[in-house]
Amino acid sequence: MTKMKKTSQICQSKLPDNTALKQQQLPAYRLQLSATGVLSGFFATGAFCLGVGIILILSAKSIKEIEIKYTKICANCAELREDAINFDKECTCSIPFYLSETMQGNVYLYYKLYGFYQNLYRYILSRSNSQLVGTDLKDVGNCAPFSKSHNGTPIAPCGAIANSIFNDTIILSYNLNSSIHMEVPMLRSGITWWTDKYVKFRNPSAINLSSAFTGTAKPPYWSKPVYELDLEDTENNGFLNDDFIVWMRTAAFPTFKKLYRRLNRVQYFIEGLPAGNYSFNITYNFPVTRFKGEKSVVLSTLTWSGGSSLFLGLTYTVTGAVTWLAAFSMMAIHLMLKEKRTLFIQR
């Protein structure tokens, strides 16, 4: 009797549960690539891409951009900077240009470097975050060989990135007429990520900046110490200097553009940059010919979709067109096959 009971229990325990999961019978939606579904999907995708593409092209057309490479224009300065011995010799260079149309709205001034590898592995590492956040000026962790000066004092800010900061000064002046040259008002703040400016970079706390940085040396390629980067605006000095912060965000490619200034829309420039004659007055410090690179200045307006390049818009348009092409050819094939099939069945 007990034996019987036992065997029946065993039987029961061996019988698999009839759950949908265990029987692989879970209710499911079957994805089917049916002809109508696929075709409508393709047409919809194509329409979307075409639409976005056209909008993007139109919006990119409305953007004004001007780029001037000045390595060749300022050849004499470039030559001077070939040799590091001439580091204390100042060299300026003026580049006149004509703006045929008004640049409406916000105008941004960029500098652009060609062939400068900010993404070299050792270069990217060569910084000290604890120093930049102001907690420990003596921490020069990964900064070698730009970690200590000859007499052993730690460099602040240390490392290759900080040391190689872009140090040309670019001043845009508007030539109202042949006699009146006026400097275009530019804002040097607000060009960084908010988080960089207010979280990642902090000055060491002290009564004033110069005392905060005592006991440190300036980077070897710098002409002035970090606390003298912007003497006019204390908020924009030391590690908190916007140009410095912008430079510290390493670029992804050897050709890159970094934001330098933005137009302060006052007086004449309330609408943007009016058409007319302008010139860039550049203090040429940054050597590029040594690594066979180039420099340029860029003036540009912006929209929601980015800059003036047609890349996005064109790609969208092409994708949309290709999708439609594919959809049409698929439809043709489908109809052909359908005809064949009906013929076959009739026969």
Place this chain on the structure above:
Amino acid sequence: MDCSLVRTLVHRYCAGEENCVDSRTIYVGHREPPPGAEAYIPQRHPDNRIVSSKYTFWNFIPKNLFEQFRRIANFYFLIIFLVQLIIDTPTSPVTSGLPLFFVITVTAIKQGYEDWLRHKADNAMNQCPVHFIQHGKLVRKQSRKLRVGDIVMVKEDETFPCDLIFLSSSRGDGTCHVTTASLDGESSHKTHYAVQDTKGFHTEEDIDGLHATIECEQPQPDLYKFVGRINVYSDRNDPVVRPLGSENLLLRGATLKNTEKIFGVAIYTGMETKMALNYQSKSQKRSAVEKSMNVFLIVYLCILVSKALINTILKYVWQSEPFRDEPWYNHKTESERQRNLITLARPEGNAKCQIFVVLVMGRGNHAGLSQFLRAFTDFLAFMVLFNYIIPVSMYVTVEMQKFLGSYFITWDEDMFDEDTGEGPLVNTSDLNEELGQVEYVFTDKTGTLTENNMEFKECCIEGHVYVPHAVCNGQVLPNASGIDMIDSSPGAGAREREELFFRALCLCHTIQVKDDDDVDGPRKSPDSGKSCVYISSSPDEVALVEGIQRLGFTYLRLKENYMEILNRENGVERFELLEILSFDSVRRRMSVIVRSATGEIYLFCKGADSSIFPRVIEGKVDQIRSRVERNAVEGLRTLCVAYKRLIPEEYEGVCTLLQAAKVALQDREKKLAEAYEQIEKDLILLGATAVEDRLQEKAADTIEALQKAGIKVWVLTGDKMETAAATCYACKLFRRNTQLLELTTKKIEEQSLHDVLFELSKTVLRHSGSLTRDNFSGLSADMQDHGLIIDGAALSLIMKPREDGSCGNYRELFLEICRNCSAVLCCRMAPLQKAQIVKLIKLSKEHPITLAIGDGANDVSMILEAHVGIGVIGKEGRQAARNSDYAIPKFKHLKKMLLVHGHLYYIRISELVQYFFYKNVCFIFPQFLYQFFCGFSQQTLYDTAYLTLYNISFTSLPILLYSLMEQHVSIDTLRRDPSLYRDIAKNALLRWRVFIYWTFLGVFDALVFFFGAYFMFENTTVTSNGQIMTTNTHMIFGNWTFGTLVFTVMVFTVTLKLALDTHYWTWINHFVIWGSLLFYVVFSLLWGGIIWPFLSYQRMYFVFIQMLSSGPAWLVIILLITVSLLPDVLKKVLCRQLWPSATEKVQSTRVHGQSRLPELTLLACRRSSSPWATWPGPHAKQEPLSWPPLSSLPHSHSVPVPHGGTTGGQAISPDL
């Protein structure tokens, strides 16, 4: 003395210690034999501890680590990790160390836990109390303290603690009953016999006085084989020598039944018991998918090495100009420069490099060497950078998929057999996908295709046929026990013969009678004898004895060596059982020698016709032979019965002959066989029996489905040709229009083997040329297919190497013929020949995947040989099921196993493998491309967290769940339409073409991600509107944003690609796919949202959030995902339209058919009545043709005739 000492030393120190001695001597109860006995060779035996665990507490960590790193993949990752630790690489060692550590830890925990369980089980076993005899007293000790030579007492329902020689039992006749359910699954009670001279020792004191030694062979794993002898010393007499066989041996693991207690002496203990020796694991089978996976891995390894090599070379080309090697803004550190100049100085700065350089070069100061070393270090660094192309997680996912996936088989309700209460078993999960690749099925006949449920049909005595008509639908009517005589009634002499025949059948067997658990109660009244249950290892015997019972003679029991039978007059006849010449598959017969009450000695012999007829000198041979052949044609199993009367002198001779053979320690088997051969001759033929073995339920349906699936089914059986052929017709292996080709001994005797083979190949090839295409479409109506019948003798002729070395020719020719036959039947096969056939096909030049299915011990060799071995949990014990990779209760379950489970597993795992390679190409190729833009400086594109988590958490779960849940077509469709199986034949989804397509798709997608983002960064002002906080400006993105952008596009594309490939969307798929995308986004927000205090860097801070706040980034993400998915979708849709596979057709018909399903079914019904739709042939008309099997097989209702028609119709309708 000296001599023995030397010998001992030699034995102790020569290799393997005990292998040197081929037998062991045991002193029963540790009593020394009287002096003058043979020299004793002391041996060390292990104690009775069972150690199934692999590790101990102390050696777990080193041993487990060693075991794990023996796997090539783990070792690879370890090397990568070590390289990362030693040299200065861009990726932190954590990125590869953490996953490796995780995998190793999880595996170690799993193995440790399993081992702990094993320890626990071992301990429980080793500490369970055992009674043994010491100085005449019963002592309880722990099992592990048992030693060889101890005398043990075992009570009823206890299991034996070690292998024992059975000395005596509480039963007077010195027998005991044993079940070996835990050893081989046979639950029947087996009788074991105590040694004749010791069975009188009943009490502890008695047994302690026993003075004996046992000599036996060294332990060996065969459960059914044992030879030994016992020397019993009684006072001052010469020792009595008795043979010991497996009937005297009680195995560890078996359970004592129906016996109060027994005494036995331990001969094999601990790890030397037969049970422990049988635990050794089988050789590992590897599936075809795994093999192609390994090939692909090697390809990827080559890609990896070449990528690293290209980058290293380009790096040096690029750096050849000094302004690039060391531009003014990126000076080298002192140590780096020193590395170049090889002036080894203080290990300052980059200490790791220094150490490495010192380690590798010693103090060599050759500039060229240092240059080379530097390049090599760079090469290693690139290797490390790209090593994610072969992810650790692939192995983990594949293992998990296989392990978890195999549960679907055990859970399957359809494969559960309610009659036996058995479900399918999965013994290995490594071969799940191999089930979808089977090309050849080798099946056993008895018990696999047939029920192995024997029913006595008729007997033929001297040409008169007797049919017990008391059978009605397989049930015995209680009152009808008459005989229906077909032929004229025999004369008086014939009646004597008739009764002798019945007595012969009643006596010539090894059946036990199971008497409902009452051991020594009074015997039941003779009338109730009819209800007693017979137990035997051979169902034929039971059927025969039961059949004879219906004809008037009942076998009652074996009592004290007397067999009792009840004759027609209800009188009990007693025969003394003198000898049993037991059955073996080589002789194919068995005999008993009995002494009747009148003192006459008879030898009764029963066996296959081929083994009986040559030994017969008298009897109506021709009549019986013709009847036997007729019966065989009808698919019945026939046995012939013969006898011989022995005069006492003859019997004496027989006795001595047998005794000599039995006592022999060496070659006992061979000597016994010779003795049997000598004894079983000059017989007088009595008659023949016929037993029917019914076809298993749906066997024909299953075979038909397998053939439609393009699988070739071979039947391998030990039966004779006619019986086997009839079964093959019944189960539709052969059809009406199958042209049978015979390659049998008979034919070869007529012509030479050479001629027969060439003739056959000519016939076969003439047809096959024009028919291959039709054959493939599976639709040809009057396909002339061939069936080959070959027997064992012919096969061994073919396989036998010739003297002139032309063996290969015949083999090739034979294979060629087989390949062109739709069905092959091999009869008269010995177990090893079955394996030989499987091996022959397995190693033929196409290397097809083979599957062997069988239920008996004779199928084990073929099950082990085939790629996939399936055991049917049948009546002949569980040996096949134990040795198989999968076990199923019935043959019909093979259909679902292959067509549904195999198909789905194959689809799933092939997608899994391809997808894994694809997503890692997508992952690593942008990294490779980035090197061209960062001066080959090994800068990583992605952040460390992304590198680490990509394979572990962002993209791992969707593919795992896909590979568990996916059903590209429904289970129902797969079962209904076997031809879908052809779509995946020959590893179709893992061919080079497909693999290259996936790889190129990966490369294409990677190019899209990378250059899409690149052009955007180059040309567009990728800026973000910084309105999140206070300022209202646009800012520039850096390299980390670029990497994050590429990574985001990649994670989305790769996941959506899988979503597009998923056909079966359950809530789990939705949850996992959308969930992991969401997880990625949430993780990125978190990762960038805080400056994590434990990180030394903060480069990802707000990168993701800033990226998402930029309009162009969104546009680019959408664009790139679309562009990278488009070609794959396009290709899929176009291929579907232009060259649809059968599976895709079924998928689309399902969609179209849903709305007008009734119409379609109607159509199909009407179609099926048309002549061509009822392929494969109108079964209904098949019956009255030259082969009579279907009509004459009484239970032909088990052949699903109408079923086949519908299947055909349904299978065709989707193709229209």
